[in-house]
Amino acid sequence: MGEERVELLKGTLDMLILKIAALGPIHGYGIAQRVQQISRDFFQLQQGSLYPALHRLEDRGWLKAEWKMTDTGREGKFYSLTRKGRRQLQNEVENWEKLTGAVALILQTAE
Amino acid sequence: MGEERVELLKGTLDMLILKIAALGPIHGYGIAQRVQQISRDFFQLQQGSLYPALHRLEDRGWLKAEWKMTDTGREGKFYSLTRKGRRQLQNEVENWEKLTGAVALILQTAE
């Protein structure tokens, strides 16, 4: 019960990943944990969404990866933002704000 | 120049349409105009998105349609919310607010 599955709006996942990676190198599994924790359990990134997204972002040159040891003594693929990725994040945040602003205008329309 | 094409986040279109239709019976073409106008030209609903969405919403029992004359003397299909559609709109708005709140938490994370 209370097992509400929250779907991400298609298009927001990349921005969230980039934002978390912008805080410092972090591996995929850690990104999912961090997003869940910061969003107070609202978002629960599914691995079937997460890993393809990471590969996508790497392919586009927004993230770069490096294998390292994690705190728990396992191998992890640590991602960090490239210069292009930083620009991309800025653009996405900007667009997100315009977009939510525009939606707010419509939702506020009364009468 | 300045011809920025803004893509909707997948999942928001239904909510916007329901919201506009909640203001009173309106035909599809009018919905697109109204959304564009209220959002100060930020959103420009494409017909290839609009009409399939309207049919979808009607199929799900959230909108009901009726042919009538428009102001301009042409036939138009006027949509209005059903009781179910009103509930659906409430749910979508609620979820939208939770979701944008959760995204805001993440975007605000500094350090």
Added chain:
DNA sequence: AAGCACACCTCGTATTCCTACCTATACCCT
């Protein structure tokens, strides 16, 4: 008669996220 805005529609494609499934390692408990 031509052109434009209005008003409706469909088809195919791209993208994106999900579910379900798989592999492997480190650690804990019995």
Added chain:
DNA sequence: AGGGTATAGGTAGGAATACGAGGTGTGCTT
């Protein structure tokens, strides 16, 4: 020694949805 759980990575297939490109027809203006 064996089993379970959390950690860490991955893939494959399908559903949903928005878009671009194309189409029909009407009424008004020029």
